[in-house]
Amino acid sequence: MSQIEVCPELAGFALPVVYGVLSITTCSLMGKVFDFILFSRRNQNRIGVRYFVRGADDNGNVANNVETEQIVLYNGQIASHVNTRGSIPLYWSQRSNIQYKPFVKLFNKEQQKDVYLKHMQQQVALYGKNICVSLIDDKGKEKEICQSFTYIAGQQKLPAVKYIHFDFHKECSKMRWYNLDILMGKLKEDLDTFGYYFRDSTGAVRSTQSGVIRTNCIDCLDRTNVVQGLIARYVLTRQFREMGILGKNEEIAQTSQFEYIFKNRWADNGDGIAKQYTGTPALKSDYTRTGVRTKMGLLQDGYKSMQRYVQNNFLDGARQDSYDLLVGNHRYSTPEESPLARPRHPMAIFLPALIGIFMALFILKLMLPEETWSSQIVHLSLYIGVMTFLFKQVKLWGEHLVDQQGCSIH
Numbered sequence: 001m002s003q004i005e006v007c008p009e010l011a012g013f014a015l016p017v018v019y020g021v022l023s024i025t026t027c028s029l030m031g032k033v034f035d036f037i038l039f040s041r042r043n044q045n046r047i048g049v050r051y052f053v054r055g056a057d058d059n060g061n062v063a064n065n066v067e068t069e070q071i072v073l074y075n076g077q078i079a080s081h082v083n084t085r086g087s088i089p090l091y092w093s094q095r096s097n098i099q100y101k102p103f104v105k106l107f108n109k110e111q112q113k114d115v116y117l118k119h120m121q122q123q124v125a126l127y128g129k130n131i132c133v134s135l136i137d138d139k140g141k142e143k144e145i146c147q148s149f150t151y152i153a154g155q156q157k158l159p160a161v162k163y164i165h166f167d168f169h170k171e172c173s174k175m176r177w178y179n180l181d182i183l184m185g186k187l188k189e190d191l192d193t194f195g196y197y198f199r200d201s202t203g204a205v206r207s208t209q210s211g212v213i214r215t216n217c218i219d220c221l222d223r224t225n226v227v228q229g230l231i232a233r234y235v236l237t238r239q240f241r242e243m244g245i246l247g248k249n250e251e252i253a254q255t256s257q258f259e260y261i262f263k264n265r266w267a268d269n270g271d272g273i274a275k276q277y278t279g280t281p282a283l284k285s286d287y288t289r290t291g292v293r294t295k296m297g298l299l300q301d302g303y304k305s306m307q308r309y310v311q312n313n314f315l316d317g318a319r320q321d322s323y324d325l326l327v328g329n330h331r332y333s334t335p336e337e338s339p340l341a342r343p344r345h346p347m348a349i350f351l352p353a354l355i356g357i358f359m360a361l362f363i364l365k366l367m368l369p370e371e372t373w374s375s376q377i378v379h380l381s382l383y384i385g386v387m388t389f390l391f392k393q394v395k396l397w398g399e400h401l402v403d404q405q406g407c408s409i410h
Contacts, residue, residue: 034245
């Protein structure tokens, strides 16, 4: 894009594209036929995959920054509402290291306030007032970043920014999903004040949106999807009533057909955003699709979590390279060297090979036991001891065993 700004005549050779998720569905509700559109657009700045790109850069751009617009077209009327998501606007990282959930590391701590201000001022300039809803845990591996975000947001008294922390996992543990009503109770007044874009059938713009709800969890995916779906439902009900699709006291839930479409389009939207960032569909999507958290949903989340573990540790280096090459983050000057050649540490070959060998010997010894029990126990104990040592080495060398980037960023 910078080259096109310098040479506008190049614009004819450039095809603008949007990276995100789009669904357009013709629906019927109470006998009224309308188009329901859900459109998520990903910010090209600080683009990347889950554990390679976290937090903010020096310009205030954040990872997994997505703008989602919900649009309704009915009898010449247009109603639209926008909300956003984005990584916690601080300097932090969480690089893959073989562990299921790597530790969060904050850095440049003396500059955290500056980068937070840059990001929020950027968001206010784009959308007006911002309600920052943080859904991260206030304990465990998310505790430090939660406390830092809460402290900095509280210290920087920006008149157009409001900060709300809601510990999603704590409040909704043990299937207590009804506690989400507490959060919605805190947001409804601001949602009513911000309003939404509405153009009537004569083409007159009756109202515009003056602010957004900016939602984040640690990944800005699973917890964020649930909350954004609840916000969308609340605003959509108001829009339907103003457009004449619903009566004054009627609710979306009264019509099972559109209820099903609404929930599934939002779940599909969450899955699409999650696939772009983590390589797998979103977790907790059973709640988004049905409004109920189920045991089958928990099992599905376990399977998706295993997929994420493999994807994020062993496959994401190549995906990050593809993003960096596509948007121009990486420029290589030596044609003979491939920018996709990812260096592999010797331990990435040595440790898995040794573990495979000793696991094979262990299984073989179980299948072909020794003549005496004492000899059998000695050999099995030896193999178990060696494998225990090797697995400890895996944890120690974890950062060198995962898939790395080949591109260097300039």
